Every structure is written in C-alpha cells, then in structure tokens.
Amino acid sequence: MQAQSMSDIIEAYLNAILAEQRQVEIRRSEIAERFNCVPSQINYVLKTRFTPQRGYAVESKRGGGGYIRIVKAQLRDEQEPLTLMRAHVPDHLRESDARVMTQQLFDAHVIARETGNAMLAAMSHHTLAIADSESEQVIRARLMRAFLDSLRYER
Known part of the structure; x- marks a missing residue:
C-alpha cells in the first residue's frame, strides 16, 4: 500500500469540506498547524490541486483578518x-x-x-x-x- 503524501492528505481534508458546502474559508496558518506542516505546503496544495482547470477558484485576503477562500465552481448546464x-x-x-x-x-x-x-x-x-x-x-x-x-x- 502506498503512503499518502502530506499534499494528498491536505487535499482530501479540503475536498471533504467542499463536498458538504460549495465554498470554504480557511486560514493558512491554522491548516498548517492542524497538519503539522509549514504554511508554504498549504500554498503548494492550493496552487496545484485547487486550480481553475480542476473547477476551483481560490481567493485570498492578506493581513491579520486574512483568509483563503476556495470555491467549487457550480456548473449550470452542459x-x-x-x-x-x-x-x-x-x-x-x-x-x-x-x-x-x-x-x-x-x-x-x-x-x-x-x-x-x-x-x-x-x-x-x-x-x-x-x-x-x-x-x-x-x-x-x-x-x-x-x-x-x-x-x-x-x-
């Protein structure tokens, strides 16, 4: 059995949340702390796994009250x-x-x-x-x- 990478685990966590709701707002530092990894690992996951080609929009707001919002595109028709x-x-x-x-x-x-x-x-x-x-x-x-x-x- 192949071990999952940290990126796979973080992606699965975020996808589980997105399965329940169309968008999620996260704090990079909180997710990094939760998975005991560096915040740049979260950036890597967002840039490679949550892309427009995969049906996601990622927005971020910097600063003390900053957040990262991941939105799953909702497709209207074919x-x-x-x-x-x-x-x-x-x-x-x-x-x-x-x-x-x-x-x-x-x-x-x-x-x-x-x-x-x-x-x-x-x-x-x-x-x-x-x-x-x-x-x-x-x-x-x-x-x-x-x-x-x-x-x-x-x-």
Missing part, C-alpha cells in the same frame, strides 16, 4: 463546463493536467469512457513523441482546446 474549461486551458498543458481535465469531463457525464480514453491516447507523451517537452505541451494544449471546441459544437 455548455458551461466546456466553456469554463476551454477558457482556462494554458498555453503549455502537462499530460497530468490533461488527464485531470479529461477525468472531469467524464465525471460530469460530458464524455463517455471511450471518448475520454481516445482523448488521453491522443494527448499522451507516447503518442506525441516530441523530444522537446515545451513543444509537446503546446501541442497538447492545442489538442485539448480542439477537443473542447468539438464537444461544444458537435451535438
């Missing part, structure tokens, strides 16, 4: 997740982020398993086989945008 996701595809898309985005489409019942598997195969490092990592990420981002556009307009 077009909304595609439009939102399309708007947040970066110019360079890592394979792991493409997997997460494809899984979100599947989980939201926008695509079937077969479609998701085809998308993942087309965007995989093995398929693209480009020696230059940056060029591969640019092409993967273009592919993801093309897939999302195709899903938005072909129904």
